[in-house]
Amino acid sequence: MDQSVKAIRYYENLLEEAKDDENSFIALFGLVIACLNNEQVEQANEYIHRCCKLYERSIAHKQNRPELAIHYFTEILKIVPEDDTDMISIANTNLASIYYSQDNTGMSLQHLQHALQLDKVLYSTDDLHIATDNFNIALTHIGLAETNFGLKNFNQSIDHWKNGLVIIEKERLCNSTEQAIIHENIAACYSNMNDFTHALWHCDQSLLLHQEHHSTRNLFNLYFTYGNVYHGINEFDKAIESFIVSLTLIDDNNERKISQIYENISECYVIMDEHSLAITYLEKSLAIQEKLDPMNEIIIVNICNNIAISYCSLQKYNLALEYCTKSKEYYEKCSCDNMEEYGVTLGCSPIAVKYEILANIYFDREDQTTAFDYYYKALDIIKSRLPVDQQALARVQKLLNRINEVEF
Structure with a gap:
């Protein structure tokens, strides 16, 4: 008799004689291995499902022997065929449940995410009706919350x-x-x-x-x-x-996160009209972004634009134009057609920023007509870009309006 057939008979007898959940689990798991060795894939899958159902109704594994349950579900994940996403989802969900009961939220969420990646609708409202206890109901709500977020x-x-x-x-x-x-x-x-x-x-x-x-x-x-x-x-x-x-x-010393926080701080300082401090944090963000691999040119364009605008507010026009030129160089390297790939929205274009700076220069020189023309050019570009950069729109509109308020 073939060894795999002998193994199947052995574990079938063991299953019949099993007097508790632990021995039943061992027997079922042995049958899974033996059936796979004998190329009985459908039968192996049936035993895997029985393993999971045994765990779901077994309080002992969750409360008294979680390490054993973790071991078996981890082993199940190793042997389940890759195309059996339902079973992989079930095993990962059960592992999430066990780890959560041990206050190991990190591992719990890790397995929950694996399950969600396999099936985007793994957690649906129907799952709330079949959850076996309050813990699984709560876990399902958490899964639904993560998915909807x-x-x-x-x-x-x-x-x-x-x-x-x-x-x-x-x-x-x-x-x-x-x-x-x-x-x-x-x-x-x-x-x-x-x-x-x-x-x-x-x-x-x-x-x-x-x-x-x-x-x-x-x-x-x-x-x-x-x-x-x-x-x-x-x-x-x-x-x-x-x-x-x-x-x-x-x-985790995540430099992208750090760069984002620097930008957020700078935005606050801009609104507070503290442009020197805004520039300090924008330059910190820029220094990080220029070292990242892969580099995100669109983010760098936005940072350079914002630095240019702040220098312009401080009437440091040479520095403003310097960063506007730098912005344009990065702008030419990136494809605006691939905006979604970058995951950010490109704000006011370098050309609009340059027109805004030139308008400010002519305004300070008391040349209303030329300033007015450049503000309008900047405004037209801002309005033509979708989605419209509302912050840039409001800023340039405010600058444009002041021409009518000032008598030279």
Whole structure:
């Protein structure tokens, strides 16, 4: 008799004699291996499904033997055929559940993301009806919240975060740190919707929970959200303070994140008419961006434009033109047709910025007519670019209007 057939018989007998979940799991797993060795793929898949169902109804594996369950589901992932995405999703979801029960949110989210990548609709509202217990219901809400956030369905994301949070708090399924992270995620949703009142409340709740648990995990995201919220309600000093705190909390030394924060700080200083400080942070951001590989020319174009505009506000026109020229050089290297690939929106074009600078120069020289012409040229370019850069539009319109207010 073939060895694989003998193995199948052996594990079938072991399964019949199994008196507890652990031995049943071992027998089923042995049958999976034996069937695969005997090229009985369909039968192997059936046993894999039985392994998962056994775990789902087995409290023992989750509460008393999580390491054993992790071991078996990890082994299952190694042997499941690559095209069996349903089974891979199930195994990853179960691993997410186990790690979550151990307060290992990092590993839990990692496996949850694997499942979501395999099937973008893995978490649907139907899953809420088949979840076997409160933990799985809460986990499903969290999965739905993550999915909807990625799709920018912020209202739906908020609903699922809140529903998951209610169950978690009621059943005490996780500690204060995890609850704090959920509040921060809700705040980020509200911030993206420009609902800064609710965003600020959830930021404050998140911070209180972090302080209660003496936790620093995920605090970078919290203070970054705080910065965006304070910016949204025009409290720029607090926004800058929050962004600076977030800089101290980046634990992976992510230079792209650091560059983004420098830009956010500079934007606050521009609105506060503190252009020298704005330039300081923009130049820090530029220094990082020019060293990155791959380099993102579109981001560099925007930074150079903003530096040029700030120098222009300080009436340092030579430096403004220098950065405008630099912006144009980078602009010519990148394809505006591939804007979505870069993941950013190109703001005011270098040509519009140069017209704006020239208009300011002629305005200072009391040449109203030429200044007026250049402002209009800048305005026409800004209006022709979609989406329209509203900040640049408002700035140039304001400069244009002052010509009518000044008598030379």
